[in-house]
Structures are given as structure tokens and as C-alpha cells.
Amino acid sequence: MNTVEPALRDEELARLLGGHPLAERLRRTLDRYPYRVAESAAAREPYLYRRLRALLAATPSAAELHADPEELAAVLAEAALADPRLGMALVTQLVLGQGSLLRLAGSPEDVREALDAVDTGELRIGYLVTEVGRASSHLEAGTVAEFDATTREFVLRTREAADRKFGGVARFPGPRGAVVVARAVDAEGRAGGVFGFLATLADRAGPRPGVVLGPSVALSALPLNYHRVRFDGLRVPEAHWLRDGARLDGRGRLHDPRSADDRLRRTLSVGQELWGVLPTVLAALARRSAVLAVRHSRHRATRAALAPGTPLLAHRSQQRALLGALADAFALSCAAARARELLLAARESDAPGAAAGFAPWSAVSRPLSAYKAHCADEAERIVADCQRRCGHAGLADANRFPGYHGFARAFDPAGGDSRLIRYDLGRALLEESPGGESPGGGPPGGRPPGGRPPARELPAVPADLADPGWWPAVLTRHQHTLTARLRRARAERAGGGATPFEVWNPLLDQAAELGATYAARLAAQDVPRALAALAPGGPYHEPLTALAALAGLRAAERAAGPLLRHRTLAPGDLAGLDHALERAYDRLLPHLDLVEELFEAQ
Structure with missing residues (x-):
């Protein structure tokens, strides 16, 4: 007799312990690729990518998952249980990357193609906020996105070595991108708030012009592909500026209804x-x-001598x-x-x-x-x-x-x-x-422990x-x-x-x-x-x-x-x-x- 079965009939208990109808399907999907520890990064990446593609095929779209925290949490939990590296990759891609697109894009259609490509696994994206040379770098991003009013593009630049971004960038032959957190500078040179920008970092030929990927940084506790990233003129279309409620007028001047502090809060929301x-x-x-x-x-x-056996x-x-x-x-x-x-x-x-x-x-x-x-x-x-x-x-x-x-x-x-x-x-x-x-x-009411007078x-x-x-x-x-x-x-x-x-x-x-x-x-x-x-x-x-x-x-x-x-x-x-x-x-x-x-x- 299964002693657990009556307990699982209590929906609240199942929810409390993270149970979800989607979980069993995900387990079956991930079981097709038994857990193993790859000997090298070159061997690890294809293995993780196959598991990621299979998982994405078995889950709803990012938009559907973000509409249901229970479902989103179940997907992430199953991925991390099966392989913590896969779980971390999915957190970066699904929650921070796609979450930023869904929450902050000026229009859903501006990022529709990218969202669909990530949903199928054709595009891998990360989230680049940390800068290597300064603590609390998110509070005053050194990476800048300068607006070119002629082409209606932002140009990402890393002004100093300390402003290089650090994060996961997949070793993957297809397109790789990231939501890059940077300070917007309008066409008149005025610094605005901190925004996210959907940037394509690499394609099948390698890093895009304006992107310099440093050597891979080894992290044995959670082995994935981490890099220091420098920007030297990478161009980002205006549509891929995750502007939220801000806008640029015809002359390229930035108008934002939020204060600098509240813009930062919103970007990091x-x-x-x-x-x-x-x-x-x-x-x-x-x-x-x-x-x-x-x-x-x-x-x-x-x-042990106390009780052998x-x-x-x-x-x-x-x-x-x-x-x-x-x-x-x-x-x-x-x-x-x-x-x-x-x-x-x-x-x-x-x-x-x-x-x-x-x-x-x-x-x-x-x-x-x-x-x-x-x-x-x-x-x-x-x-x-x-x-x-x-x-x-x-x-x-x-x-x-x-x-x-x-x-x-x-x-x-x-x-x-x-x-x-x-x-x-x-x-x-x-x-x-x-x-x-x-x-x-x-x-x-009540007397506090230790005999002291009651506190209000x-x-x-x-x-x-x-x-x-x-x-x-x-x-x-x-x-x-x-x-x-x-x-x-x-x-x-x-x-x-x-x-x-x-x-x-x-x-x-x-x-x-x-x-x-x-x-x-x-x-x-x-x-x-x-x-x-x-x-x-x-x-x-x-x-x-x-x-x-x-x-x-x-x-x-x-x-x-x-x-x-x-x-x-x-x-x-x-x-x-x-x-x-x-x-x-x-x-x-x-x-x-x-x-x-x-x-x-x-």
C-alpha cells in the first residue's frame, strides 16, 4: 500500500511541497538524458544544450510560465534537481533574460522574435548586470548605451576595464545574447537612467563586432561558461531598448517619467x-x-565500537x-x-x-x-x-x-x-x-520572557x-x-x-x-x-x-x-x-x- 497517496490528495499539501502536474512530464523528459558530469567544457555544453532543448519543448512559453508562479517555480525546481547547472542556466535565461523582455519592453512586438527564438532554444540569452571592478556596480552602471539619432540605435561601450561585465555566456554555435544593464545616454550626451538592452553577443561565426569575450572563468562549484565581457561599439536597435515607459523624441532626447532611483528599481524589478x-x-x-x-x-x-553493524x-x-x-x-x-x-x-x-x-x-x-x-x-x-x-x-x-x-x-x-x-x-x-x-x-498582550514589562x-x-x-x-x-x-x-x-x-x-x-x-x-x-x-x-x-x-x-x-x-x-x-x-x-x-x-x- 502506498502510504503517501492519501496525503497527496490534499491539494494544499501538494502545493506546499512544490508539487505541480507539469513536474512528472518534465521528469520523464529529463530522464532521457541521465545525469552525468562532463569532463570538459567542450563536452559539457552539448550535453546541457540537449537537455535544455528537450526541457523547453516540454514546457509552455515564457509568457505563459511568467503568468503562473506555481508553474514557473515547478519548471525551475525540476531542472535544478536534475542538474544544478541546467537549473542555473534556466534561471538566467528564463527568469532574468526573458523576464526582462516580458516586463520591460516598450512593446511586446519589439521583442517577439527574440522571445520565440529563446522559447525554442534557437537563441540563448543571459543577464549581464555585474561589473568586475566595483562593488555595487548596479547602482551606478559604468557600461553606457549612447544613442545614435541618425541610425536610431544604441551603441554599447565599456569605458574602463573596471566596467567589464561578468556573467554566463553559453559556449554554443548558434546566436547568443544577453540583457545588458547599462546607463542610457541620449543624442545630446545627457546621461539618463539605468535600463536593460537586448544585445546579440555572438552568432555562428563567433562574437559580434563590438563584443570582446574574455577567457572563460572557471567556477568549479557550478561549472558553466562564465566570461568577462567588454563592449566596444556594439549596436543595439532602438526596439531592443527595454524602455518601459520612457521614450526618445525625434531629436533623440530621452524622456523618462520615473526618477533615476525609481528607474533603477524598475529595471531591476x-x-x-x-x-x-x-x-x-x-x-x-x-x-x-x-x-x-x-x-x-x-x-x-x-x-564503530559502540554498536558494530x-x-x-x-x-x-x-x-x-x-x-x-x-x-x-x-x-x-x-x-x-x-x-x-x-x-x-x-x-x-x-x-x-x-x-x-x-x-x-x-x-x-x-x-x-x-x-x-x-x-x-x-x-x-x-x-x-x-x-x-x-x-x-x-x-x-x-x-x-x-x-x-x-x-x-x-x-x-x-x-x-x-x-x-x-x-x-x-x-x-x-x-x-x-x-x-x-x-x-x-x-x-502577554508578558515578555524574562519578566520584563509587556511591549506594545x-x-x-x-x-x-x-x-x-x-x-x-x-x-x-x-x-x-x-x-x-x-x-x-x-x-x-x-x-x-x-x-x-x-x-x-x-x-x-x-x-x-x-x-x-x-x-x-x-x-x-x-x-x-x-x-x-x-x-x-x-x-x-x-x-x-x-x-x-x-x-x-x-x-x-x-x-x-x-x-x-x-x-x-x-x-x-x-x-x-x-x-x-x-x-x-x-x-x-x-x-x-x-x-x-x-x-x-x-
Whole structure:
């Protein structure tokens, strides 16, 4: 009897774990090209291209996928599970490249031919935003696109060596292009905002005139073809200027209804597409890694003196690590489901947002940027823990752990640098949160842990540490504590004519801690929210509740130092944590088979 079948009849559970009707078809398609690790870039590219073409043939068009975050996330997750390199190529091409065309083109017909060519695999495109010589280069792009009013073309130029772009450029005999992020300069030499430009980088004969591809840059953690790219007069038709609502008049003068800050936010708004679906991919990698590690530990016997011949999973230390990985992967899945919901809601409005602070990311979408940073960090940790618990087998490329870890690790700096996101989240939360109020909100009442007076609009912390609401309530209080601390520190430094740099430079780590806590709180609140949405009863209710409780307890264990140091909790508040963790492991252990099957079925 299939013990998972009744659980999968719950549509909400299937959606929570990233299940989608399209997934099975994609798996069958990708199974025609079994996973292998090519020995060289020359051998790798044809293999990846065959898999990409097959995958594209089995999926709807980019326009259809972008209209349905659930479907888009499912395609990316299946690709990354099958081959992390394929997943990364698809993220760049489908989400950032085609997403920019769909969102920002002046007219859909301007880029119709390119969209269709990418959909069939005839054209490969990337996304070039990072410049090699300067940090935060997206804030002041050195690459320029000068408008030639005579030919009605933009001319891309790299003015200095530091302005060279860095990104993936396929080693592919056909046409290769990229959305290049550059500063527009009109026919009168006036610099405008930062826009995307659809540029053809190479054709079957090689790089186009005006494009210089540097030597391939090796990245062993996620081997694809990365290059430094310099532009020396590459011409881009005006129709391929992703102008959004801007325009050029007959004399070539640029008119943009948006401010420079808001133009940057709008150009980079494709990031919210990535942030909305990336957590689903990362959660899928985390679930698969946990299942692989559990299976490895079930069947690998040990000769250790304590109990020769017993499987690794019989040892409590291994149980703590791997049952914990399953719980953390479940919590990540809850956050991923919420991120997809937020993406769908965010698409309903593209009104001008807030001005950029340290970085534009929170101005594009504060919660989605927070999910991106949190989920990438969590997935990297979960995969690394599972890999480590598999010994030498975890290092073998064929077992995919190195690729899964490389994929998750890549999205610390990629897709919006997570450190910058945390800095800016902390700054933005401080700017909007008046003294004494919780930036997280919540119902009033309850006495905070440690015997301190109740804080306004802070929720009560449940007495039972295993209550799914305990950890979100603790994080809400911790966010309040860190906000008050940062506010005091900023006030101490802000007098005497101090510059913004002098004020914030010593406080960036505090801002990052606040931003990370905000993101963790959002994700923690998603766990009880997800449990409440599931149909009551059934064979999965108890194991999922156990996973939820264990995930919160483990997170508290990891954060115990800061919670005590900043007096969000008193030592007595955590006195029962060890005992609660052991009970949670015992509660989950009888359901391990069901959890393993459930995670694998999705």
C-alpha cells in the first residue's frame, strides 16, 4: 500500500511541497538524458544544450510560465534537481533574460522574435548586470548605451576595464545574447537612467563586432561558461531598448517619467520574479538532500565500537542532524509557498516604489528580497549538513551534493547580494518603525520572557516551546529588541554634523542582524500558517506538526546566543530547550518513512 497517496490528495499539501502536474512530464523528459558530469567544457555544453532543448519543448512559453508562479517555480525546481547547472542556466535565461523582455519592453512586438527564438532554444540569452571592478556596480552602471539619432540605435561601450561585465555566456554555435544593464545616454550626451538592452553577443561565426569575450572563468562549484565581457561599439536597435515607459523624441532626447532611483528599481524589478520562485527551487534541493542523506544513513552500516553493524541512522547524533534537516527543509518549503503567493500579489501593482537606500533591493520588494536572502542561506546550510553527514559519498559529483550546494551558495551574491539585502532591510525597518512599536506588529498582550514589562503590540510567547507559534513570537520580540538597539546606536552617532557614512559604517552589522531577523520572522510565521491551511487529520498531520515544532526548536538553538545577549530571552526561558528537542526527535522518528516518501513524491 502506498502510504503517501492519501496525503497527496490534499491539494494544499501538494502545493506546499512544490508539487505541480507539469513536474512528472518534465521528469520523464529529463530522464532521457541521465545525469552525468562532463569532463570538459567542450563536452559539457552539448550535453546541457540537449537537455535544455528537450526541457523547453516540454514546457509552455515564457509568457505563459511568467503568468503562473506555481508553474514557473515547478519548471525551475525540476531542472535544478536534475542538474544544478541546467537549473542555473534556466534561471538566467528564463527568469532574468526573458523576464526582462516580458516586463520591460516598450512593446511586446519589439521583442517577439527574440522571445520565440529563446522559447525554442534557437537563441540563448543571459543577464549581464555585474561589473568586475566595483562593488555595487548596479547602482551606478559604468557600461553606457549612447544613442545614435541618425541610425536610431544604441551603441554599447565599456569605458574602463573596471566596467567589464561578468556573467554566463553559453559556449554554443548558434546566436547568443544577453540583457545588458547599462546607463542610457541620449543624442545630446545627457546621461539618463539605468535600463536593460537586448544585445546579440555572438552568432555562428563567433562574437559580434563590438563584443570582446574574455577567457572563460572557471567556477568549479557550478561549472558553466562564465566570461568577462567588454563592449566596444556594439549596436543595439532602438526596439531592443527595454524602455518601459520612457521614450526618445525625434531629436533623440530621452524622456523618462520615473526618477533615476525609481528607474533603477524598475529595471531591476525582474529580481522579484526570481525572489518569488527561487525559494521553491532551494526548498526542493533541501528536501532532496535530506532524503538522500537519510537513505544513505539507513543502508550504511558502521563498524564503530559502540554498536558494530548498526546503520548510521541508528545513532542519535546522525538522527539529530538528518531529522533536523528534514524539519528545516519543511520550514523552507513553507516559506517558498508564501513567496510564490507574494509574487502573484506583487504583480498586481508596479507603481513607483521607495527610493533605494544602501541597495535597491528592498525598494523593489522588501518581503521578497528578504525571502531570497533567508532561503539561500538556509538551503546552503541544509545541503552542506547533509553532504557532511554522508562522508566521502557526499563529495562525489554523481550524488549531486556538490552541485546542489554550489547552486545554493551561488545565490548568496547572485540575484541581489544577500548581505546588501540585509543591510538595506535593517535600514528600511528602522526608518519606518517609530519608537516603542514592534516592526513586526501582532496582537497586544502577554508578558515578555524574562519578566520584563509587556511591549506594545507584541504577541504573547506561548509557554510550550513545542507550540508552532512559540518561535515566531520570539522572533517578533527579537526584531523589536534589535530595532530599539539600532535606533539608539544611530541616534548616538547622528549628531555633530556626521555624514551618512560616518553614522552607518559602524552600524552595518547591526542593520544586517535586524534584516536577517526580519526575514527569519517572516519565514517562521509561514510554518503555522501553512499547517493551519492543511486539511485536518490524515496520515501526514502528525509528522508535519512534528516537523514544524522541530524546525522552530532547532532555529532557537542556533540563535540562542544573540537571543540571550540582547535579552530578548532570559536563561530560564531556554532551560527546557534540550529536553524539548529530544522529545521532538522522538516524536518524528516513527514517521520517518512517511516523511521520506512524502518529500520524494513531490
